[in-house]
Amino acid sequence: MKHIEIEDPKLLAHLEQLPEDGLDIFILDEERDNAVRGAVLNATGLVNAMRSAHELGILESLILGQAYMGSLLMTRSLKGTGRLNLEIGCAGPVAGLSVEATAAGDVRGYLKQVPIPVEAPLESFDTSPFFGPGILTVQRFADNSDVPFTGNTDLYYGNIGEDIARYYLVSEQTRTSVSVSIKFDREGRIIGAGGLFIEALPGASDSFLEDIQKRISSMASIGETIAGGTANLEILESIFTGCRMEKMEHRSVHFHCPCSRERFKGFIRSMKLEDLKDIARKGPFPLVTQCHNCNSAYTFSLDEMMELLDSRNSSGRKEY
Numbered sequence: 657m658k659h660i661e662i663e664d665p666k667l668l669a670h671l672e673q674l675p676e677d678g679l680d681i682f683i684l685d686e687e688r689d690n691a692v693r694g695a696v697l698n699a700t701g702l703v704n705a706m707r708s709a710h711e712l713g714i715l716e717s718l719i720l721g722q723a724y725m726g727s728l729l730m731t732r733s734l735k736g737t738g739r740l741n742l743e744i745g746c747a748g749p750v751a752g753l754s755v756e757a758t759a760a761g762d763v764r765g766y767l768k769q770v771p772i773p774v775e776a777p778l779e780s781f782d783t784s785p786f787f788g789p790g791i792l793t794v795q796r797f798a799d800n801s802d803v804p805f806t807g808n809t810d811l812y813y814g815n816i817g818e819d820i821a822r823y824y825l826v827s828e829q830t831r832t833s834v835s836v837s838i839k840f841d842r843e844g845r846i847i848g849a850g851g852l853f854i855e856a857l858p859g860a861s862d863s864f865l866e867d868i869q870k871r872i873s874s875m876a877s878i879g880e881t882i883a884g885g886t887a888n889l890e891i892l893e894s895i896f897t898g899c900r901m902e903k904m905e906h907r908s909v910h911f912h913c914p915c916s917r918e919r920f921k922g923f924i925r926s927m928k929l930e931d932l933k934d935i936a937r938k939g940p941f942p943l944v945t946q947c948h949n950c951n952s953a954y955t956f957s958l959d960e961m962m963e964l965l966d967s968r969n970s971s972g973r974k975e976y
Contacts, residue, residue: 657913658952660705667704667845674848675887677701679761679907681732682892684868684899689859692868695732696852696878696888697909699725702763703838703849705911710951713771714844719750719783720767721849722816725836727757727765728909729853730820734759736799742820746790746811749773750783756949759799762912764949784814792819794827817851824855831856831865833872837879848883852891871895913950920945920954925964932968936961 662668677698685691703721706712712720727742734740738759745752749772755765772786790811795804807827813819817834824832832855839848854872856865875881875895882891892901924932924945935943942955 657915657947657950658709660709660911662704662708664845667847670845670847671701671704674698674700674882674885677909678888679728679732679909680888680892681904681907683857683902683904684896685902686864686899690861690864691857692854692860692865693732693857694852694854695729696850696892697725697729698850698882698888699728699909700846700849700882702909702911704846707846709911710766710770712767714840715772715774715778715786716767716770717846718781718838719772719786719816720753720755720765721838721846722783722836723753723755724757724763724765724911725849725851726816726820726834727755728761728763729834729836729851730794730796731757731759731761732853734796734799737797738799738801739797741793741795741804743793743795744787744790744811744816745793746787748786748788748790748814750786752790754948759907761907761909763909764911764913766948766951783816787811787814792823794823831860833869835872835878837877839877839879839883848879848881850878850882850888850891852878868896911950913947913952915947915950915952917954920947921956921960921964924956924961925967929965929968932961932965936965 675698679695679697681695683691683693703724706721706724707717723742730740736759740757742755751769753767757763791808792811793808795806797804809823809826811819812822817836821832821834824830834853836851838846841847854868941958944953944955946953
């Protein structure tokens with residue numbers, strides 16, 4: 657993956673004043689059988705790195721950034737090498753997206769349509785007109801497992817946080833509240849990005865959950881709160897004043913893709929021999945390959961292609 661640099665000095669100065677990105681996992685309870693589990697996320701630096709790498713506009717940054725944060729919040733119950741894939745396919749201008757997040761706090765992914773076609777200037781951050789009918793699919797891999805648990809639901813809201821919450825209710829019969837938000841300044845810079853995930857534990861009463869939901873509904877947007885310099889745990893303490901809170905775990909989060917030039921070289925080497933020969937004959941060179949997940953580009957010369965062919969065919973270059 658290429659090194660990501662944010663060149664805007666005003667944005668850099670702002671980011672340096674904010675708390676570090678991170679995911680904090682917690683439990684809130686009134687009594688033993690009346691509890692919720694949750695996670696709060698600050699991902700301002702991460703979403704800015706994503707935007708810079710993929711060279712995204714405001715709408716694209718909003719939608720993919722929300723998907724990144726929603727996916728990270730969904731990893732709260734994963735451990736070790738656990739990971740999940742969030743996929744959306746839809747009929748609207750977004751076309752879809754694909755995001756992978758890990759229990760280690762790494763996230764990567766891409767939009768299927770960039771730029772997203774827009775017929776008129778945006779008047780709000782309501783994303784529903786850009787999704788249309790579609791399917792949300794989640795694949796969750798437990799620690800050290802290659803066999804996923806897979807579930808899917810129809811897109812209903814066209815809002816990533818609300819559609820993730822609906823996925824849990826429909827596919828996993830779990831009551832949740834999911835909020836993800838991004839704050840832009842007047843020049844379109846991302847100055848705050850974060851999210852909150854609340855999951856009802858077995859036995860939680862309706863009255864307790866209603867109180868929690870009222871508190872969440874009355875809070876300011878998390879992106880805006882983070883933009884003001886508020887840390888994760890301070891956000892929780894301000895929303896859930898009077899509740900007993902147990903802090904379970906803190907995780908660092910990063911926009912990270914394990915792609916590399918050597919990995920792409922391996923992909924090329926594994927192509928069908930006839931396809932390799934066709935590329936060697938017709939080019940163009942240098943051959944440019946690109947990672948969808950992080951937008952990194954890797955180039956290969958004609959000489960390198962011939963070396964790959966030589967390694968696949970003992971008769972040497974004269975055959976080509």
